[in-house]
Amino acid sequence: MSGEDLRASLIALTPMNPAYQRDPHAVLRPLSHHCPVARDDEAGTFIVTRYADARRVLIDRRTSRDGMKAEEGAHLARRQAAQLPTEIPRTEVVSILQLDDPDHTRIRRPLQRAFHARVRTCRPRVEAVVDAALNAIDPGQPFDLMAAYCVPIPVEAIAVILGVDHERLSDFRTWSEGVILGLNPFRSPEQTATLEHCRAALHAYFHEVIAARRDHPCDDLISDMVALQAEGADINEDELAVNLIALLVGGNLTTTDLIGNGARLLMLNPRERDKLLADPALAPALVEEVLRYEGPVDMTQRIMGEDVVVGGCPVAARQVVSTVLRAANRDPEIFEEPDRFLIDAKRPPHLAFGGGSHICIGAPLARLEGQIALLKLFQRFPELRMVDADAVPAWRTLPFFRGMEELMVTA
Numbered sequence: 327m328s329g330e331d332l333r334a335s336l337i338a339l340t341p342m343n344p345a346y347q348r349d350p351h352a353v354l355r356p357l358s359h360h361c362p363v364a365r366d367d368e369a370g371t372f373i374v375t376r377y378a379d380a381r382r383v384l385i386d387r388r389t390s391r392d393g394m395k396a397e398e399g400a401h402l403a404r405r406q407a408a409q410l411p412t413e414i415p416r417t418e419v420v421s422i423l424q425l426d427d428p429d430h431t432r433i434r435r436p437l438q439r440a441f442h443a444r445v446r447t448c449r450p451r452v453e454a455v456v457d458a459a460l461n462a463i464d465p466g467q468p469f470d471l472m473a474a475y476c477v478p479i480p481v482e483a484i485a486v487i488l489g490v491d492h493e494r495l496s497d498f499r500t501w502s503e504g505v506i507l508g509l510n511p512f513r514s515p516e517q518t519a520t521l522e523h524c525r526a527a528l529h530a531y532f533h534e535v536i537a538a539r540r541d542h543p544c545d546d547l548i549s550d551m552v553a554l555q556a557e558g559a560d561i562n563e564d565e566l567a568v569n570l571i572a573l574l575v576g577g578n579l580t581t582t583d584l585i586g587n588g589a590r591l592l593m594l595n596p597r598e599r600d601k602l603l604a605d606p607a608l609a610p611a612l613v614e615e616v617l618r619y620e621g622p623v624d625m626t627q628r629i630m631g632e633d634v635v636v637g638g639c640p641v642a643a644r645q646v647v648s649t650v651l652r653a654a655n656r657d658p659e660i661f662e663e664p665d666r667f668l669i670d671a672k673r674p675p676h677l678a679f680g681g682g683s684h685i686c687i688g689a690p691l692a693r694l695e696g697q698i699a700l701l702k703l704f705q706r707f708p709e710l711r712m713v714d715a716d717a718v719p720a721w722r723t724l725p726f727f728r729g730m731e732e733l734m735v736t737a
């Protein structure tokens with residue numbers, strides 16, 4: 327192993343590095359082994375790859391998510407925060423992911439209460455969305471599983487939960503695609519223009535629906551949030567709209583990739599597929615193993631609130647720590663045979679949804695969609711296989727996320 331291979335750089339942990347795109351663990355394994363708390367001065371972040379260190383940072387309540395609290399040299403963390411308009415309250419322009427307490431808890435608590443209650447009752451609706459996607463597939467021809475199945479399910483499921491009117495579904499799909507561009511820190515000016523247009527359209531649409539539900543409540547999440555506001559929940563309409571958009575941004579691409587990565591892993595591992603078909607009660611364990619083995623999100627960040635020591639390395643207040651969830655989830659100190667995909671292995675909890683107070687609010691929905699979509703797909707098409715299993719997968723180039731552009735299969 328040459329010294330150069332071990333140079334810590336956040337860019338090297340993105341698809342801009344072809345070796346990382348091909349196999350992230352070929353890059354992460356030596357880093358985690360030789361330099362588990364590495365420093366990238368250019369991006370202005372520590373890179374933490376071991377499970378215990380990552381978990382400790384994630385659950386540390388003294389940390390922050392507000393980029394403006396980061397040191398001057400933390401370019402990535404500060405860039406986005408510095409672009410925010412100063413004349414509008416921060417809570418009305420950024421989602422809970424970038425807020426600290428007390429605003430984070432003030433907004434997250436009612437949103438989580440209403441959202442999780444909806445998820446607990448939405449199984450039949452998600453099953454109907456999945457069945458419709460399956461029925462639309464023509465198994466006589468090879469087809470792209472991403473476009474036909476993995477992309478439409480999350481956006482339609484969240485549309486049903488939020489209460490998007492049927493006739494606005496097509497607009498809603500377009501806007502949802504557009505706001506996802508916000509996940510790409512290296513987007514082009516044209517993509518930024520599309521992002522802004524779609525964000526504004528969604529804002530206007532959500533304000534319209536909030537007003538309509540105030541007059542005529544329906545059986546949906548937006549009505550639930552309006553009811554909580556009326557009962558005194560301290561969240562204003564702009565804060566609500568920003569966070570409804572965050573549910574789309576945070577939830578669509580990630581869940582698409584959970585289903586896509588899971589389907590690919592089951593096709594590559596027919597023994598695991600057969601275990602699932604023989605015992606459908608394994609669907610929840612399957613989804614946890616997909617999240618651990620090939621989760622959709624690479625990493626998440628925290629800004630330290632005080633001087634601390636992470637993995638034996640001093641980290642000062644205001645310095646940024648990037649916790650690499652993908653590496654932590656293969657840590658051999660925690661997971662036996664970490665590089666094997668085994669859907670019935672008893673394993674400690676993974677970190678694919680982050681941790682602490684910012685842990686993914688959408689996790690219960692992602693899990694439900696993943697379980698239903700993967701089980702029903704293989705029950706309907708038990709012989710599903712890749713058209714070219716030896717071809718290099720069409721991994722997307724979006725940094726910090728892992729999923730495929732296209733996955734050609736035959737049933």
Ligand code: HEM
Nearest residue numbers: 422423573576577580581584626679680681684686688692
């Ligand atoms: C497999 C699918 C998903 C994965 C892997 C995933 C992963 C993550 C991760 C890593 C974080 C950051 C957590 C942290 O910093 O500790 C996060 C936060 C978040 N996610 Fe997800 N997510 C998924 C699905 C969803 C869904 C379905 C939704 C909504 C419908 C959603 C909405 C959010 C929101 C709003 C946050 C910010 C939470 C906060 O800061 O309090 N995600 N997610």
